[in-house]
Amino acid sequence: MEPTNRRLDIAIKYMKKNIKNILGLSILESLVATAIVGIGFIAILSMVNYAVQSIETSGERTKANYLVSMMAEDVIGHRNSLYGVSVESAGVSFDRDGSIKAIDEDGNVTDVNKFIDHLHQTPWVAGGGDTGLCGGTGGNEANIYEDQRGDAPRNKEAKWREIFDSNRYLKCRGENDIKRMRVYKICRWGDVCAHTNDDIYDDGLYIGRIQINLNNGKKRKFLYFQADYKIRK
8 A cells, every 4th residue: 555655645746746837827927928018019009100100201202202393394394484474465575685575455564574584583482381271372272273374384383382382282290391493593694693604605594493391391302403494696
């Protein structure tokens, strides 16, 4: 009987040892495991939030690329169009020196500029302000081509206004989200151009500059392009 009892004691000790191993986690071990899992979830949620913001920012920058290209094409395609009047209007005359005059029904004579010269003299600006619509007046038309002017340049500017002066296509996040279009005229004569360069011998090299600020000015898109080149006659 003694060997049998000894074997029984050994079996009982073995069973007690196994029972201790399968009792589960202690409170301290549970707390540590919970903390590790929580830190992992917090890291994952932060990564997801960052990924969503990055995708949104990338989408805005992609749209900005398309829109600045559209503006450059509008300027190049209509650089010689008359600003403010239609070429079919009566009373529009072209002088030998290149100046353009318009005479209204009362006989008043006014100078008329081509679109490229108008942008050189009057830079186009949209956006700014701290409201949801960037403080602008655009974004009210259901169709951006609904309100038509009598000339192509003003139609283009109205289209730009509807696109850029609201949250319609690019989100405006603050007063620093400004969109600008400016044209610089460069030649070698200081009395003709504000910006001079001795390597340019003709009447003027027109360089367009488009700037679009995103994310309240933290992201900026610039595009420089040759808008026109006038040959000296």
